Amino acid sequence: MTPRDVIDDPELLALADRILADTGFDIRQYKERPLKRRLAVRMRACQLSSYAAYAERLRQDPSEYPRLWDALTINVTGFYRNPETYAAVQDRVFPALAAEARGGAPLLIWSAGCSSGEEPYSIAILWQEFIAASRVPCQARIVATDIDADSLRKAAAGRYGTSSLTELPPRLLARYFAERGEQYQVDAATMAMVEFRRAELMEPAPFRNVDLIFCRNALIYFSRAAQDAVFGHFAAALRPAGFLVLGKVETLLGQSKERFAAYDVKERIYRLNAR
Numbered sequence: 087m088t089p090r091d092v093i094d095d096p097e098l099l100a101l102a103d104r105i106l107a108d109t110g111f112d113i114r115q116y117k118e119r120p121l122k123r124r125l126a127v128r129m130r131a132c133q134l135s136s137y138a139a140y141a142e143r144l145r146q147d148p149s150e151y152p153r154l155w156d157a158l159t160i161n162v163t164g165f166y167r168n169p170e171t172y173a174a175v176q177d178r179v180f181p182a183l184a185a186e187a188r189g190g191a192p193l194l195i196w197s198a199g200c201s202s203g204e205e206p207y208s209i210a211i212l213w214q215e216f217i218a219a220s221r222v223p224c225q226a227r228i229v230a231t232d233i234d235a236d237s238l239r240k241a242a243a244g245r246y247g248t249s250s251l252t253e254l255p256p257r258l259l260a261r262y263f264a265e266r267g268e269q270y271q272v273d274a275a276t277m278a279m280v281e282f283r284r285a286e287l288m289e290p291a292p293f294r295n296v297d298l299i300f301c302r303n304a305l306i307y308f309s310r311a312a313q314d315a316v317f318g319h320f321a322a323a324l325r326p327a328g329f330l331v332l333g334k335v336e337t338l339l340g341q342s343k344e345r346f347a348a349y350d351v352k353e354r355i356y357r358l359n360a361r
């Protein structure tokens with residue numbers, strides 16, 4: 087399905103084109119009804135009554151963008167966020183990585199912009215599920231970075247309330263967490279797979295020979311030039327033909343398009359091209 091199959095209101099498409107041109111983020115991936123509901127919140131706050139007027143406001147006042155991202159709840163995280171992306175990684179990316187694994191060294195997976203840890207722990211759970219089902223003798227190590235020290239502290243504790251866990255299948259909750267009062271504690275084996283570290287995405291990547299990078303919903307406030315720089319750092323960090331998973335609203339722009347080949351367009355999964 088192409089984005090244009092999802093939204094068919096021409097005024098809304100024009101607004102989406104404006105946002106894509108300004109920021110590189112493609113809101114056409116959202117389903118039309120929830121998207122309209124959330125845009126209406128911002129349009130009411132700005133006392134505007136048409137998508138054309140709101141597009142014009144964004145053009146004149148880019149400081150509206152952070153408020154729009156908040157309304158679209160892009161600044162949230164959770165276990166198994168966008169479960170269909172995790173399913174694609176488990177079904178298509180992990181088998182490829184396991185088949186290509188060199189020697190006995192564990193695979194290296196990087197969750198860049200990991201927030202409070204829900205994403206890297208989800209990857210660790212997904213990997214364990216993949217190994218249990220496929221029985222391939224392959225190990226993975228996950229490094230997870232963020233700029234925000236408070237988020238990293240929460241991540242290292244591995245303890246979450248139910249609001250972070252709504253997308254996680256109940257079987258996995260029972261298998262990988264222990265109930266602690268109102269909260270759930272990630273089990274020791276899963277925690278041991280993940281190492282947290284503070285790192286700035288705009289700086290050269292602190293890792294090399296990475297097999298798979300997840301960078302989802304972290305580049306939302308970055309200019310197009312800054313995004314391109316980050317994708318350059320990712321290209322340097324990945325091993326040849328390494329994988330990159332982006333968030334649903336993120337797209338590769340400019341030079342970055344040449345660096346990566348699409349692997350699963352719908353789930354925003356790419357592979358590094360030969361240098």
Ligand SMILES: C[S@@+](CC[C@H](N)C(=O)[O-])C[C@H]1O[C@@H](n2cnc3c(N)ncnc32)[C@H](O)[C@@H]1O
Pocket residue numbers: 160161162163164167198199200201202205231232233234237285286287288301302303304305333
């Ligand atoms: C919305 S969260 C995304 C969490 C997770 N990747 C997901 O999709 O659920 C975005 C994270 O990116 C981090 N971030 C934003 N700018 C960053 C930067 N320049 N360097 C490192 N991390 C950054 C934020 O601190 C935040 O924790």
